[in-house]
Amino acid sequence: DELPAPMQENIRRRDRSLGPGYRLFYDKPLEIVRGKGVTLFDREGNEYLDVYNNVPSVGHAHPRVIDAVHQQMQTLNTNTRYVQESILNYSEQLLSTLPAQLGHVMFTCTGSEANDLAMRVAKYATGNQGVIVTAGAYHGLTAEVASFSPSLGAGVPLGANVRVIDAPDALRYSSDQSTLDDHLRTQVRAAIADLQRHGIGLAAFIADSIFSSDGIFAGPAGFLRPIIEEVHAAGGLYIADEVQPGFGRTGEEWWGFQRHGIVPDIVTMGKPMGNGIPIAAAVFKPELLVEFGKNIRYFNTFGGNSVAIAAAQAVLDVIRDESLMKNSLKVGVKIQTELRQLTQGLEQVAETRGSGLFVGVDIVTDASSLTPDGDTAARIVNELREERILISASGAQGNVLKLRPPMSFSMNDADRLIEALDRSLRRLH
Numbered sequence: 079d080e081l082p083a084p085m086q087e088n089i090r091r092r093d094r095s096l097g098p099g100y101r102l103f104y105d106k107p108l109e110i111v112r113g114k115g116v117t118l119f120d121r122e123g124n125e126y127l128d129v130y131n132n133v134p135s136v137g138h139a140h141p142r143v144i145d146a147v148h149q150q151m152q153t154l155n156t157n158t159r160y161v162q163e164s165i166l167n168y169s170e171q172l173l174s175t176l177p178a179q180l181g182h183v184m185f186t187c188t189g190s191e192a193n194d195l196a197m198r199v200a201k202y203a204t205g206n207q208g209v210i211v212t213a214g215a216y217h218g219l220t221a222e223v224a225s226f227s228p229s230l231g232a233g234v235p236l237g238a239n240v241r242v243i244d245a246p247d248a249l250r251y252s253s254d255q256s257t258l259d260d261h262l263r264t265q266v267r268a269a270i271a272d273l274q275r276h277g278i279g280l281a282a283f284i285a286d287s288i289f290s291s292d293g294i295f296a297g298p299a300g301f302l303r304p305i306i307e308e309v310h311a312a313g314g315l316y317i318a319d320e321v322q323p324g325f326g327r328t329g330e331e332w333w334g335f336q337r338h339g340i341v342p343d344i345v346t347m348g349k350p351m352g353n354g355i356p357i358a359a360a361v362f363k364p365e366l367l368v369e370f371g372k373n374i375r376y377f378n379t380f381g382g383n384s385v386a387i388a389a390a391q392a393v394l395d396v397i398r399d400e401s402l403m404k405n406s407l408k409v410g411v412k413i414q415t416e417l418r419q420l421t422q423g424l425e426q427v428a429e430t431r432g433s434g435l436f437v438g439v440d441i442v443t444d445a446s447s448l449t450p451d452g453d454t455a456a457r458i459v460n461e462l463r464e465e466r467i468l469i470s471a472s473g474a475q476g477n478v479l480k481l482r483p484p485m486s487f488s489m490n491d492a493d494r495l496i497e498a499l500d501r502s503l504r505r506l507h
């Protein structure tokens with residue numbers, strides 16, 4: 079059916095004023111006017127179950143975040159050039175969630191800026207320029223960070239210093255850990271050798287710890303280890319991009335890299351950090367910042383300002399007080415278990431995978447070729463949207479259903495999601 083007239087008019091106004099660089103979700107776009115918990119509301123008052131948005135990770139319009147921001151806004155909002163106890167309290171608490179080797183945190187407004195700073199420090203500390211990423215990686219929007227974000231496609235050329243390795247796709251490269259490890263080790267060695275052949279030393283390997291844009295690859299746990307061994311042997315650093323999996327979403331741990339039993343040299347984070355208030359960060363092994371700190375004055379006007387820190391503190395408090403990590407794990411296990419049951423024998427669903435409330439469902443044309451089927455995935459995404467359940471798709475071919483709700487997603491919410499997915503998937507038979 080047709081979009082409501084006011085919505086059509088707003089889409090025309092949007093095109094006129096925002097221009098052609100933006101995209102809308104869904105064949106039938108949504109106009110959202112309000113959010114609460116895991117629910118979004120459109121102009122007509124229809125409710126949508128949010129199974130997509132990880133930024134409001136403690137839930138849309140969480141009262142504790144609102145209060146914290148409101149109170150801080152009434153008191154003071156200023157920058158990191160003044161001593162403020164709130165940023166010290168927050169930094170100490172944030173660092174306590176990370177391995178002890180990671181000792182300094184620097185604040186930015188976006189994940190892109192955090193990755194930009196991380197790479198700048200990595201290049202400075204190693205004296206090298208080379209960067210290795212996975213084939214479907216996205217790390218952000220600055221010119222520098224876009225140059226190592228292959229998911230942006232042919233319109234955004236990779237830097238001459240950038241090499242790409244396969245995504246850790248255990249389904250397609252192997253189902254057996256040692257074979258996947260060997261595959262990844264061979265890939266990263268070849269990338270390092272190719273950089274060397276061009277006279278480029280390795281500065282860093284950077285990876286989203288859950289490989290969201292690559293297609294969501296959480297396991298088998300440990301597959302990052304051989305890559306990092308090779309990277310360190312070549313004198314490079316390992317940057318864990320936690321913008322998507324961070325802050326407990328994967329359920330078992332605070333950070334996605336932890337499931338691989340490794341310690342990064344730098345960790346970046348963003349999206350859920352302030353539940354929608356712009357705050358992001360890069361965390362470093364202190365030794366990496368010694369020379370950088372002597373020679374480079376770093377000031378980010380809004381990064382880590384008083385209000386952003388108040389929001390971030392409230393988010394940390396809510397994750398703990400509402401046991402959202404435990405919830406992520408419990409509800410995530412239920413979603414994966416029930417999806418596996420209902421897709422058994424359905425050859426277009428090659429695999430359900432993920433960790434906590436970050437679940438991918440790999441849609442293929444058939445079980446023997448495992449050819450990614452982005453069209454069918456898009457159809458499912460749009461069918462669910464018609465049922466007012468909001469999901470998305472990722473992966474190089476857009477063939478992996480992405481289920482990534484706020485961490486307050488309940489068992490009942492999961493039932494609603496699974497029933498809708500069941501109806502949609504059944505049409506594949």
Ligand code: PMP
Pocket residue numbers: 187188189190191193216217218219286290319321322348349358
């Ligand atoms: N890294 C990853 C893995 C991301 O998913 C994103 C955003 N989609 C970014 C970095 C960039 O973050 P931002 O949009 O806040 O700049």
